[in-house]
Amino acid sequence: MSLDAPQLALTDVVDVLERRPVSASEVAFAGRVWDVRSDTIDLGDAGTVVREYVAHPGAVAVIALREDRGEPEVLLIRQYRHPVGAQDWELPAGLLDVPGEDPVEAARRELAEETDLQADTWEQLISITTSPGGLDEVITIFVATDLSDVAEGDRFEREHEEAGMPTGWVPLSVAVQAALAGQVRNAPMILGVLALSARRVEDVHG
Secondary structure (H helix, E strand, O other): OOOOOOOOOHHHOOOOOOOOOEEEEEEEEEOOOOEEEEEEEEOHHHOEEEEEEEEOOOEEEEEEEEOOOOOOEEEEEEEEEHHHOEEEEEOOEEEOOOOOOOHHHHHHHHHHHHHOEEEEEEEEEEEEEOOOOOEOOEEEEEEEEEEEEOOHHHOOOOOHHHOOOOEEEEEHHHHHHHHHOOOOOOHHHHHHHHHHHHHHHHHHHO
């Protein structure tokens, strides 16, 4: 690798989804929500390696977007995340832990459970691998619009870290500023609002 590396075009910048052959795989640790696997991988001319990683079911996150009050606003929630010892401002999100459930249906469920909101219009924004060197998690981020409240009798009873979560509507530009200023660290929230903001600029300037 050097300064002489070739210049890539847009059509070149595409992930290659091709899993290398695995000659052995075992669960090194079985957890309540996810496991740690140990795989022996054939890299061809580069030899054989053993890699351990978190086997994750995947997740969805939702940008609930409203534009009826002037500047576009997104809904954020603040939830305690023990591994990082912080109350993160983040997007409504959840695991793909219902077998066979379509990701957009999981997103509908999580939006309702965590914010008491429902949406008539759904659009996939981006999918991200959160830490591809250590876990196989893929998070798909959706934009939800045409929002309304879930009927009071149908609302989900939140518990544990979700009980009493603060929520708030934030102008999209403020969410972007908070991300760029380092005031928030939650990856799906940061990537989601930056991607949405970039897409809106692209749509305007075409």
